[in-house]
Amino acid sequence: MNDSSAIECIERPRAAWLAVWPIALTALRLVFRRKLFWLMLGFALLNFLFVFGAIYLLATLKAQQPEIGKMLSVMLPDLAGTGKTFLNFMLAQGTVTMILLAFAGSVLAGNDHLRGGLTFYLSRRINVLHYTVGKLLAIVLLVSLTTTLPALVLFLEQGMLGDTAKYFSENYNIAIGILGYGLLISVTLGLLLFALVSWMPRPVPLVMSWACLFFFLPVLSEILSKVFDDRQWRLLNLWRDIYAVGSRCFGEAAVRSRDVAQLSEAVVVIVVVCIVSFIAIMIRIRQQRHQS
Amino acid sequence: MAPLFEIESLTHRYGSVLALDDLSLSLKPGAIGLVGQNGAGKSTLIKILLGLVRHTAGNVRVFGVDVIKNGVGLRGRIGYMPEREGVVPGLNGIEFVALAGELNGMPRKLALRRAHELLSQLGLEEARYRRLENYSAGMVQRIKLAATMVHDPDLLLLDEPTSGLDPEGRTAMLLLLKSLARRPGKSLVLSTHLLGDIEQVCRHAIILEKGAVAVSGTLDELLAGQPNAFLLRWKTVSDKADRDFLAALQREGAEATPGDEFGQARAVVSEQWQTQRFFQLARECGVTLTGLEPEEMDLRTVYCRLVGMDSASPPVIGFANRDESGVAAS
Amino acid sequence: MSSESTTMTALAEVRNVSKWFGPVMALNGVSLEIGSGITGLVGPNGAGKTTLLRLLTGQIKPSLGGIDVCGRDAWSPRAKDHIGLCPFGDATWDELSGRQLVRVTAGLRGFTGAEARRRAEAVLETVGMVDRANRPVRTYSKGMRQRIKLGQALIHDPDMLVLDEPLNGVDPVGCEELNDLFRTLAAQGKAVLVSSHILHEMDQLADRILFVCRGKLLASGPLEEIRDMLDDHPLKVRISCESPRWIGPQLLTLESVKSVSIETPRDLLLEVQNPSRFYAEFCEFAAGNDAQVQRFKATDTSTEAVFDYLMERAVRPE
Numbered sequence: 041m042n043d044s045s046a047i048e049c050i051e052r053p054r055a056a057w058l059a060v061w062p063i064a065l066t067a068l069r070l071v072f073r074r075k076l077f078w079l080m081l082g083f084a085l086l087n088f089l090f091v092f093g094a095i096y097l098l099a100t101l102k103a104q105q106p107e108i109g110k111m112l113s114v115m116l117p118d119l120a121g122t123g124k125t126f127l128n129f130m131l132a133q134g135t136v137t138m139i140l141l142a143f144a145g146s147v148l149a150g151n152d153h154l155r156g157g158l159t160f161y162l163s164r165r166i167n168v169l170h171y172t173v174g175k176l177l178a179i180v181l182l183v184s185l186t187t188t189l190p191a192l193v194l195f196l197e198q199g200m201l202g203d204t205a206k207y208f209s210e211n212y213n214i215a216i217g218i219l220g221y222g223l224l225i226s227v228t229l230g231l232l233l234f235a236l237v238s239w240m241p242r243p244v245p246l247v248m249s250w251a252c253l254f255f256f257l258p259v260l261s262e263i264l265s266k267v268f269d270d271r272q273w274r275l276l277n278l279w280r281d282i283y284a285v286g287s288r289c290f291g292e293a294a295v296r297s298r299d300v301a302q303l304s305e306a307v308v309v310i311v312v313v314c315i316v317s318f319i320a321i322m323i324r325i326r327q328q329r330h331q332s
Numbered sequence: 333m334a335p336l337f338e339i340e341s342l343t344h345r346y347g348s349v350l351a352l353d354d355l356s357l358s359l360k361p362g363a364i365g366l367v368g369q370n371g372a373g374k375s376t377l378i379k380i381l382l383g384l385v386r387h388t389a390g391n392v393r394v395f396g397v398d399v400i401k402n403g404v405g406l407r408g409r410i411g412y413m414p415e416r417e418g419v420v421p422g423l424n425g426i427e428f429v430a431l432a433g434e435l436n437g438m439p440r441k442l443a444l445r446r447a448h449e450l451l452s453q454l455g456l457e458e459a460r461y462r463r464l465e466n467y468s469a470g471m472v473q474r475i476k477l478a479a480t481m482v483h484d485p486d487l488l489l490l491d492e493p494t495s496g497l498d499p500e501g502r503t504a505m506l507l508l509l510k511s512l513a514r515r516p517g518k519s520l521v522l523s524t525h526l527l528g529d530i531e532q533v534c535r536h537a538i539i540l541e542k543g544a545v546a547v548s549g550t551l552d553e554l555l556a557g558q559p560n561a562f563l564l565r566w567k568t569v570s571d572k573a574d575r576d577f578l579a580a581l582q583r584e585g586a587e588a589t590p591g592d593e594f595g596q597a598r599a600v601v602s603e604q605w606q607t608q609r610f611f612q613l614a615r616e617c618g619v620t621l622t623g624l625e626p627e628e629m630d631l632r633t634v635y636c637r638l639v640g641m642d643s644a645s646p647p648v649i650g651f652a653n654r655d656e657s658g659v660a661a662s
Numbered sequence: 663m664s665s666e667s668t669t670m671t672a673l674a675e676v677r678n679v680s681k682w683f684g685p686v687m688a689l690n691g692v693s694l695e696i697g698s699g700i701t702g703l704v705g706p707n708g709a710g711k712t713t714l715l716r717l718l719t720g721q722i723k724p725s726l727g728g729i730d731v732c733g734r735d736a737w738s739p740r741a742k743d744h745i746g747l748c749p750f751g752d753a754t755w756d757e758l759s760g761r762q763l764v765r766v767t768a769g770l771r772g773f774t775g776a777e778a779r780r781r782a783e784a785v786l787e788t789v790g791m792v793d794r795a796n797r798p799v800r801t802y803s804k805g806m807r808q809r810i811k812l813g814q815a816l817i818h819d820p821d822m823l824v825l826d827e828p829l830n831g832v833d834p835v836g837c838e839e840l841n842d843l844f845r846t847l848a849a850q851g852k853a854v855l856v857s858s859h860i861l862h863e864m865d866q867l868a869d870r871i872l873f874v875c876r877g878k879l880l881a882s883g884p885l886e887e888i889r890d891m892l893d894d895h896p897l898k899v900r901i902s903c904e905s906p907r908w909i910g911p912q913l914l915t916l917e918s919v920k921s922v923s924i925e926t927p928r929d930l931l932l933e934v935q936n937p938s939r940f941y942a943e944f945c946e947f948a949a950g951n952d953a954q955v956q957r958f959k960a961t962d963t964s965t966e967a968v969f970d971y972l973m974e975r976a977v978r979p980e
């Protein structure tokens with residue numbers, strides 16, 4: 041048991057922050073071990089493949105039979121290769137991602153609260169912050185895998201199938217938009233999910249509250265804004281708020297005019313949600329430490 | 333030798349509960365047993381030593397380092413094995429132990445290598461790639477121990493390590509703990525209700541009662557019986573023979589008190605007493621002795637007496653549960 | 663291997679019972695009797711202990727053979743009136759108070775109204791929880807939970823009590839108190855069957871022990887008698903004295919002594935056949951010679967030692 045290399049590593053252990061990566065990787069590994077998630081990923085992939093194929097087809101048509109290509113471009117503005125294309129693609133992927141997260145939540149972090157995994161983590165050479173960041177990183181990576189990454193791939197595809205240099209130099213802001221929107225989705229949803237999971241680690245309550253936030257609440261917000269004839273109620277729809285801010289990342293052209301007015305309020309809502317989630321997480325973890 | 337713990341006036345409250353009350357303790361490195369009723373403050377103390385919980389008042393230093401100021405660094409030198417759960421279901425044995433290593437600052441390759449080594453040493457080689465939820469109770473305890481030891485900590489904090497193990501498992505675990513306890517420069521704190529385990533593994537014992545230290549001493553000190561006191565056992569032939577024997581002992585000047593069951597007695601004799609006399613008296617009364625031993629307390633008796641069990645009950649004559657090899661625990 | 667005194671009245675009788683679950687044989691041709699007093703049930707995990715307990719309490723039926731409790735088939739409702747189970751674990755409605763739990767159990771057993779209340783209070787008195795029974799079980803320590811479980815098992819005043827790891831997680835004082843309680847119940851003529859992994863508890867507690875391994879009954883009876891029957895393991899006796907090198911050879915002259923080895927400069931380890939003869943011979947020797955014996959004790963008569971020997975035997979190929 042007295043291994044000299046072990047003694048060596050004790051005398052010079054790595055920085056605690058490097059433990060964040062194994063935490064994230066482990067969480068992801070646990071998610072990917074469940075067959076349910078492969079199914080959901082499959083759905084996300086389907087949409088991606090469909091758009092991938094459509095872009096390819098369109099580009100081929102444009103090159104070989106320009107008239108048909110132009111006609112189709114007009115009919116399908118969404119696939120034009122503008123910022124809008126990617127924005128809407130990510131919106132659609134985002135929906136699948138939301139559902140995925142609802143079920144992944146308990147595997148990613150919920151089990152730690154249920155089965156004493158939290159003690160396992162916190163009694164090591166890390167503190168609460170490292171643990172939280174590790175888990176958030178896992179969620180961010182998962183979300184990126186279903187939204188940001190496919191969007192980037194499509195962006196590259198679009199560029200490479202046309203006039204590469206011209207496309208990329210004109211549309212580099214799309215890349216920024218993709219990354220920005222992706223980051224916004226992952227961080228906001230990540231914090232929110234982690235907060236919910238900390239307080240409701242079991243899968244069923246988690247799915248229900250998640251569904252409440254992202255299906256019930258939007259419906260409610262529409263109804264309320266119609267009933268009170270006040271657009272402020274729409275801010276309750278978090279997903280829409282994220283979309284509004286995210287679309288800003290793609291530049292002016294992508295923004296829907298009627299959303300402009302509410303932009304600053306949407307930002308406020310998102311920031312508040314993030315801060316409250318973070319605080320909730322910290323409170324809950326500190327609470328848990330006293331138990332077990 | 334640098335002290336292991338230095339605890340001064342430790343007080344801890346949470347909510348309306350006073351978990352630890354002005355507790356002070358200073359211990360040298362070694363194998364230490366921690367005993368106490370549920371609610372006496374054992375688990376709170378352990379969590380404070382780990383730096384998981386910030387105490388309300390007082391100073392706590394482990395290895396000379398303040399637990400609040402440097403909790404993270406300190407945890408790299410401590411290994412904690414909790415009583416319940418403490419595993420990450422969904423991972424297999426190797427992944428779990430390697431993760432534990434990485435979380436303690438080991439690079440991945442080293443952590444994996446150590447994980448494989450430890451699993452072999454603990455007899456879990458065949459189950460390495462099996463998921464933790466498919467492990468039996470005994471295997472779970474062993475894998476938790478592996479995760480606790482992977483980074484070669486200077487201090488092991490073990491909470492009920494034999495919980496849920498069958499007799500073979502317990503024996504194996506205790507043997508392992510004994511060998512861990514004897515490593516030079518390493519310490520072990522064993523928190524358990526099974527006082528026999530502490531007698532086998534530890535050299536020092538601390539008894540907590542109502543959030544403070546009731547007793548702290550080496551096992552030799554705590555379990556020392558009264559000098560010149562012997563415990564006798566014999567086969568009961570008849571009530572009369574038993575009574576005669578006890579009376580004969582009394583006559584000879586040995587204070588003899590009968591034990592819980594028939595055929596047992598405790599005799600306190602003078603310095604000059606020859607043990608041959610026990611046998612002679614027994615022969616005279618027609619009694620055959622089957623056991624003779626200088627009185628050694630067992631930890632449970634010491635503990636129960638301390639925590640205030642019925643003091644009117646007769647002395648419990650349990651022949652000591654110490655290391656049965658007979659070779660004095662060095 | 664069995665050693666039973668013929669005067670014991672059997673409260674439970676297991677006749678050549680075998681039980682398998684699919685292809686797995688949990689119990690294989692087990693026959694035993696359980697009478698009043700405290701009986702220990704000991705064995706490694708997977709030995710069939712839990713299966714045996716479930717068969718006795720009528721939760722499952724044997725594949726072959728029969729089990730009677732107080733003269734009735736264990737599966738029948740009548741038999742269940744005579745037996746109480748204190749199961750392993752904490753699965754219960756812990757938002758209820760101890761008192762409420764006991765009353766619910768009384769109701770489940772068919773008692774109503776004043777009778778139920780009376781029994782509940784009586785049982786809380788027996789287990790020593792009268793003053794603490796109004797708090798929810800969730801707030802109880804392990805020891806207190808065990809007592810409530812015991813109370814639930816005793817509510818119908820059964821003749822036989824089956825306990826699965828009753829001292830698990832209980833603090834030492836609680837252990838002593840529970841052990842006293844078991845002894846009291848046994849003294850009332852009940853059969854108390856304790857299944858436990860903590861073998862040294864059995865030394866002081868159990869009148870008889872059942873050793874099981876791999877679905878077979880290895881031995882049953884009082885510990886000393888089982889030990890005596892292990893012929894291939896002569897009794898080991900340790901003797902501490904001033905001059906072992908002088909005493910040792912003299913002890914070899916005793917007929918019952920098979921071998922003498924010098925363990926340390928102050929200790930002798932003897933292997934002995936026929937323990938009763940040895941004790942007689944040795945006492946004679948010690949009475950006649952000033953051997954300055956400080957310690958004289960058999961080292962392998964504990965439940966743990968006997969268990970090891972039996973397991974060795976069980977694993978050895980025939």
